[in-house]
Amino acid sequence: MTRLFISLLGLLALAGCSSSATWGWYVIDPTTPSGWTNIKFLISGMGATIQISVIAALISIVLGLLVALPGQSSKRGWRMVNRVYVEFIRSIPLLPMLFWVFYGLPIIFRSMGLNIPIDPFWGAIITLAISDSAFTAEIYRSGIQSIARGQSEAAQTVGLNYFQTMRYVILPQAIRRILPPLANQFIYIVKMSAFASVIGMQELTRRANELVVTEYRPLELYSLLILEYLVLVLIISAGVRWLERRMGSDERR
Amino acid sequence: MSEIAIEMIDVNKWYGTFHVLKNINLTVQSGEKVVICGPSGSGKSTVVRCINRLEEHQKGIIRFEGNELTNDPKSVASIQGEIGMVFQQFNLFPHLSVLDNLMLGPMKSRGLSRAQAEERARHYLDRVRIPDQADKRPSQLSGGQQQRVAIARSLCMEPKVLLFDEPTSALDPEMISEVLDVMVELAQDGMTMVVVTHEMGFARKVADKMVFMDEGEIVEQAPPTQFFEAPETNRCKTFLGQILQH
Ligand SMILES: Nc1ncnc2c1ncn2[C@@H]1O[C@H](COP(=O)(O)OP(=O)(O)OP(=O)(O)O)[C@@H](O)[C@H]1O
Ligand SMILES: [Mg+2]
Numbered sequence: 374m375t376r377l378f379i380s381l382l383g384l385l386a387l388a389g390c391s392s393s394a395t396w397g398w399y400v401i402d403p404t405t406p407s408g409w410t411n412i413k414f415l416i417s418g419m420g421a422t423i424q425i426s427v428i429a430a431l432i433s434i435v436l437g438l439l440v441a442l443p444g445q446s447s448k449r450g451w452r453m454v455n456r457v458y459v460e461f462i463r464s465i466p467l468l469p470m471l472f473w474v475f476y477g478l479p480i481i482f483r484s485m486g487l488n489i490p491i492d493p494f495w496g497a498i499i500t501l502a503i504s505d506s507a508f509t510a511e512i513y514r515s516g517i518q519s520i521a522r523g524q525s526e527a528a529q530t531v532g533l534n535y536f537q538t539m540r541y542v543i544l545p546q547a548i549r550r551i552l553p554p555l556a557n558q559f560i561y562i563v564k565m566s567a568f569a570s571v572i573g574m575q576e577l578t579r580r581a582n583e584l585v586v587t588e589y590r591p592l593e594l595y596s597l598l599i600l601e602y603l604v605l606v607l608i609i610s611a612g613v614r615w616l617e618r619r620m621g622s623d624e625r626r
Numbered sequence: 627m628s629e630i631a632i633e634m635i636d637v638n639k640w641y642g643t644f645h646v647l648k649n650i651n652l653t654v655q656s657g658e659k660v661v662i663c664g665p666s667g668s669g670k671s672t673v674v675r676c677i678n679r680l681e682e683h684q685k686g687i688i689r690f691e692g693n694e695l696t697n698d699p700k701s702v703a704s705i706q707g708e709i710g711m712v713f714q715q716f717n718l719f720p721h722l723s724v725l726d727n728l729m730l731g732p733m734k735s736r737g738l739s740r741a742q743a744e745e746r747a748r749h750y751l752d753r754v755r756i757p758d759q760a761d762k763r764p765s766q767l768s769g770g771q772q773q774r775v776a777i778a779r780s781l782c783m784e785p786k787v788l789l790f791d792e793p794t795s796a797l798d799p800e801m802i803s804e805v806l807d808v809m810v811e812l813a814q815d816g817m818t819m820v821v822v823t824h825e826m827g828f829a830r831k832v833a834d835k836m837v838f839m840d841e842g843e844i845v846e847q848a849p850p851t852q853f854f855e856a857p858e859t860n861r862c863k864t865f866l867g868q869i870l871q872h
Binding site for chain 1: 702730731780
């Protein structure tokens with residue numbers, strides 16, 4: 374599927390070279406100095422995209438677990454906390470949430486007498502992490518529930534408390550089912566990090582937008598942008614598949 | 627044989643509107659072996675699971691060594707590790723080696739050092755006669771071996787009472803006796819045991835008291851000789867007739 378897509382893109386590029394009236398691949402032609410400068414400018418957004426995605430994913434992994442655990446409680450109140458959080462966060466579109474965090478949250482902080490500025494970098498990370506945590510929480514939930522109840526009962530009868538049971542019995546078994554979907558979720562974060570461009574974060578999409586404004590070559594520049602995400606996602610997918618293979622062979626052992 | 631280990635007084639339990647346990651009265655003396663039998667769905671598992679707080683009861687009193695067990699988490703914590711349990715499906719931890727299965731409880735809840743826990747684990751593996759399987763994963767063992775590991779895992783907590791819920795029902799016939807042999811030895815060593823089983827040969831050999839349950843009630847309680855020779859109720863007679871045929 375992805376291979377097909379790449380060859381389509383290549384075909385597009387070839388078509389472009391043949392009729393230079395409508396196509397302007399020169400903007401990203403690495404053989405010309407200006408083209409090369411443009412390419413470097415575009416790719417230099419990669420670092421920010423990766424940083425935002427990785428930090429947001431790490432926060433989401435921890436936050437998701439903190440949200441998932443009360444969902445397993447026998448107490449109705451705790452389960453409600455989990456349900457309300459997941460349903461509420463899951464229903465907020467990313468862009469409004471980003472605006473709320475970036476423009477709204479500082480006002481709340483200020484009204485509380487706190488002087489916490491939110492820059493585009495952390496604004497994007499907080500938004501992505503919170504938005505994603507509702508999904509990670511659900512991944513944890515199904516992973517934990519896939520472990521038979523007998524396991525936690527046996528842990529209880531050998532004297533383990535709730536957290537020990539999670540730490541030593543449930544999570545080590547659930548992790549095999551949790552890791553692959555978590556890694557998939559990381560792909561989602563990488564793609565959603567493009568929204569950070571609208572609050573001025575200098576990442577991949579922002580860079581492409583800025584060049585489009587000066588070069589008037591949206592088709593060529595956005596094609597390269599898509600290619601950049603494609604490469605990122607392909608790398609992560611390969612990682613996920615490697616992980617799944619490892620986990621799978623572990624299970625059979 | 628004078629101290630009371632477990633006492634259930636008029637215990638009632640409902641699942642929604644379904645009345646699973648009806649006025650259960652049962653006393654287990656320290657060192658006593660109680661065997662519970664009865665048709666499927668009669669509430670045997672539920673009785674045992676109420677004793678070690680895997681289930682909550684709604685009415686009546688359950689005491690362990692004189693202390694009432696309630697549904698509050700402190701009460702649940704107070705018996706953790708004091709009342710051991712052997713499950714029908716073994717419930718070993720599949721991601722841990724046999725040795726680690728045995729050491730987890732003693733280390734995490736009893737605070738034993740790794741060395742102490744390992745010494746204890748090897749001791750009990752010896753007792754259930756599988757000293758040489760310590761480093762294997764549970765899935766590499768036969769059902770009978772797995773259940774003996776589960777028994778050893780319970781013993782490692784050095785519990786005051788050991789509960790068994792149909793410990794041989796999931797086993798192939800040829801493996802039943804190796805598990806029962808271990809249980810008989812435990813009984814002879816004076817362990818307080820509550821055993822849900824249909825293995826009447828085992829019951830005759832070790833039971834001090836037989837309990838027959840039907841439809842959530844204890845229908846009959848008697849010493850084994852009286853229980854097997856002269857059951858009082860028709861329900862019990864019919865049940866014994868059915869299982870002793872096999
Ligand atoms: N979680 C539950 N919710 C609702 N009903 C339940 C639940 N657990 C058990 N029951 C019902 O309670 C009754 C008693 O169950 P229990 O497991 O104690 O029976 P049992 O005597 O152990 O039967 P078996 O010999 O089949 O193990 C059964 O009718 C069962 O369907
Ligand atoms: Mg049962």
